[in-house]
Amino acid sequence: MAKEITSRVNDYSQWYNDLVVKSGLADHSSVRGCMVIKPYGFAIWEKMQAALDKMFKDTGHVNAYFPLLIPKSFLSKEASHVEGFAKECAVVTHYRLINDPNGKGVIVDPDAKLEEELIIRPTSETIIWNTYKNWIQSYRDLPLLINQWANVVRWEMRTRLFLRTAEFLWQEGHTAHSTSQEAIEETERMLDVYAEFAEKWMAMPVLKGKKSPNERFAGALDTYCIEAMMQDGQALQAGTSHFLGQNFAKAFDVKFANKEGKEEFVWATSWGVSTRLIGALIMAHSDDEGLVLPPMLAPIQVAIVPIFKGEEDLKKIEEKFAPLLLELKAKNISVKFDKDDTKRPGFKFAEYELKGVPVRLAMGMRDYDAGTVEVARRDTKEKSVQQFEGIGNYIEKLLEDIQSNIYNRAKTFRDTHIREANTWDEFLKAIEEPGFISAHWDGTSATEEKIKELTKATIRCIPLNNKQEDGKCVFTGSPSKERVVFARAY
Amino acid sequence: MAKEITSRVNDYSQWYNDLVVKSGLADHSSVRGCMVIKPYGFAIWEKMQAALDKMFKDTGHVNAYFPLLIPKSFLSKEASHVEGFAKECAVVTHYRLINDPNGKGVIVDPDAKLEEELIIRPTSETIIWNTYKNWIQSYRDLPLLINQWANVVRWEMRTRLFLRTAEFLWQEGHTAHSTSQEAIEETERMLDVYAEFAEKWMAMPVLKGKKSPNERFAGALDTYCIEAMMQDGQALQAGTSHFLGQNFAKAFDVKFANKEGKEEFVWATSWGVSTRLIGALIMAHSDDEGLVLPPMLAPIQVAIVPIFKGEEDLKKIEEKFAPLLLELKAKNISVKFDKDDTKRPGFKFAEYELKGVPVRLAMGMRDYDAGTVEVARRDTKEKSVQQFEGIGNYIEKLLEDIQSNIYNRAKTFRDTHIREANTWDEFLKAIEEPGFISAHWDGTSATEEKIKELTKATIRCIPLNNKQEDGKCVFTGSPSKERVVFARAY
Secondary structure: OOOOOOOOOOOHHHHHHHHHHHOOOEEEOOOOOOEEEOHHHHHHHHHHHHHHHHHHHHOOOEEOEOOOEEEHHHHOOOHHHHHHHOOOOOEEEEOOEEEOOOOOOEEEOOOOEEEEEEEEOOOOHHHHHHHHHHHOOEHHHOOEEEEEEEEEEOOOOOOEOOOEOOEEEEEEEEEEEOOHHHHHHHHHHHHHHHHHHHHHHOOOOOEEEEOOHHHOOOOOOEEEEEEEEOOOOOEEEEEEEEEEEOHHHHHOOOEEEOOOOOEEEOEEEEEEEEOHHHHHHHHHHOEOOEOOOOHHHOOOOEEEEEOOOOHHHHHHHHHHHHHHHHHHHHOOOOEEEOOOOOOOHHHHHHHHHHOOOOEEEEEOHHHHHHOEEEEEEOOOOOEEEEEOOOHHHHHHHHHHHHHHHHHHHHHHHHHOOEEEOOOHHHHHHHOOOOOEEEEEOOOOHHHHHHHHHHHOOEEEEEEOOOOOOOEEOOOOOOEEOOEEEEEOEO | OOOOOOOOOOOHHHHHHHHHHHOOOEEEOOOOOOEEEOHHHHHHHHHHHHHHHHHHHHOOOEEOEOOOEEEHHHHOOOHHHHHHHOOOOOEEEEOOEEEOOOOOOEEEOOOOEEEEEEEEOOOOHHHHHHHHHHHOOEHHHOOEEEEEEEEEEOOOOOOEOOOEOOEEEEEEEEEEEOOHHHHHHHHHHHHHHHHHHHHHHOOOOOEEEEOOHHHOOOOOOEEEEEEEEOOOOOEEEEEEEEEEEOHHHHHOOOEEEOOOOOEEEOEEEEEEEEOHHHHHHHHHHOEOOEOOOOHHHOOOOEEEEEOOOOHHHHHHHHHHHHHHHHHHHHOOOOEEEOOOOOOOHHHHHHHHHHOOOOEEEEEOHHHHHHOEEEEEEOOOOOEEEEEOOOHHHHHHHHHHHHHHHHHHHHHHHHHOOEEEOOOHHHHHHHHOOOOEEEEEOOOOHHHHHHHHHHHOOEEEEEEOOOOOOOEEOOOOOOEEOOEEEEEOEO
């Protein structure tokens, strides 16, 4: 193997970190908690962005850009928002450096203190609703359907590449509506967009649901989420969509004149996904040899390794592949023809496995003469020898197969790892196994907190379209009308 | 007119600001010096990004992302860089807020002071070269051709929307090479990319040249630039490409083993363009009625205004246009069919003029019956009546005509506003006229500074492929071998 990766069974967490670093997705930086997203990792993010951006635009949204810096006082305007976000954040207090009079280097100029400190946005509801105040006067200005691609900073104490970093990249949608119903519909529409993206593009099945009050976004009346199961059975929240009611409109005094000319507060939603999705993608599908990327998000979909002794052999193989490269390009399939002669084929095979390239072709002179090619698929690691003739269509079909295979594999794993627990004993037993627990809950925050304290499991969501059934809370025995999903989570 | 705009002759600066705000491109924010880029302005930026990003990738570059925050000490590592950038910048000193014990709101937690202050990146050479140190060991790791799309903050004292804001969006390319020559070639290649983008996409002619030592990027051995002329005759630097020599490699100790196994410092370039280009676009082409956007960057290329009395008329016109909408979509031409019945056609015409939509179609029932349509082009404000049959191809051709017409118009203006000055009297006279001055200069910083002090004119560039001729410095009379370009600048 080119680069040693810790195996999942030995140390899942170390496996994840090895994979991210050694496959070239991201790296730690010299700045505490901040990562460098390397070109290979960023290429995945670009593919995610392109797909999501199109889905946002197809549902009527436009992009805009709001300031990075937020006056400190803005955070205090919405009571529960300040509790949630005005804590661990980066605070700008000065605007100038000067040469250190006592030596080399620079120091902060004590005379350049800001009158009011500025916070690097941890999320943008406050600055955006402060702006919307000037944009919204009448029902004719609504709905306002805006999205922003941006960086945000939250001063996390324990960080992990992609999953939890001080700075991360995300998109945040912020919409304004004239009725509560329209805002709720928007919240649900964007949850559906996220679920479709996760399942179709990331090949990652998700549960759609609502958060319990404890887990709601600070300032929301309702938080919807998609929850995915990682290979260790833990949950990962992959996207959230918030119904904010009139909370931010009231905090920033944003009113509109309705059709009858009467003033009302505006209704709001916000929704976001982040570079955290790359972490989810890795943990959902990859194995001990490296990444397993779904073809729809793989920066390189097909790697071609010619096996040759001299220039002449290479030239023959290159000429053989030339029309295929054009054909795949026309099919919008990204290909790398790797003729680097400083690395052996075996090294390259391991490297493309590590990088999760879905399909690998290899051709030596024996294949060349026989009119065949070796095809290896990354998801199952199966190899087969195929006729070179017609291989373009074979590859196109194979990429589709791989996309659906890894989705199905993840779905089977997920579905076989959701267990019902009907007593506290069953719950305690189930929580020691990987997976989710479906259990009745009495609906109180106190019970939720007690369960978390005892087991580290949280309520991941109350599934949408949940079956209604009479039951008893798994912890208190109080009556309950539906099951909720518990799990330990990232 | 829907919204009053100050005319250019009355107050060019106010005209610019009116235009930006009233056409809905951008707005001032509550945060000093920071702007909100509104959806219409951001749509232009997205088109610029898409075109540039493709050009970067076609020349072998990949995207990545580096941290927003830079340790203060990094800025001091390159001696001239610190002079240029470690001045007016946003300084993060704390990482937590707490509830104010004396009342409402939040205060900075005095216990959460950072050991070393962090600077919000004003540019990323330092953090990137600190990272490249870990990525480059051998000549096989070179060249490294990386670009980043990001926000940066420079604490400007006097700000103007798009042209000079505390936070702005940009791309910054940072490349690493094994030889000086390769790095210089890269610097020049990216200057050509910028010039092609400015001329082809923005329809804005530019002079390519080098900066005088005074105007170089802090840390560069050579700064190349493209300079454009605005309609008031002032210069605007639209993009820069820097040959950084080994300065950053030495500052961050980035060496590579060459083919002979000997260690050498790495050669560097950096290059960038920003949202400032939107300011240039506006000032290069627009008029007193509003924006004039080149079709290749216009968010809406064709606006269609049906003129109707009732639902029935509207329906007829809509049906008439339905196939055209599909045809234009297939041609990748963006169209807005505006059937809003709360606004009169005249209001809409003024609105689309304000927004710089290149082509406007209008159809009333008389046109409908006659099989004709009114076509108005934004650049010349000419209107004509055309046969509706075949109008799709007519529009496609018209958009191309408009693109080249506004380029030619700007080029004629530019070319007729570059004056030679051979004496100091001629220079003083010329500088009071709008335009650039081509004059001999003795090559000293002292002369350049004196001229700037007396006239506010700076050396915009020493044009590439400059004619070599014997002459005398326009100010000192000392011998000179070539003319340079002077102007007042944004």
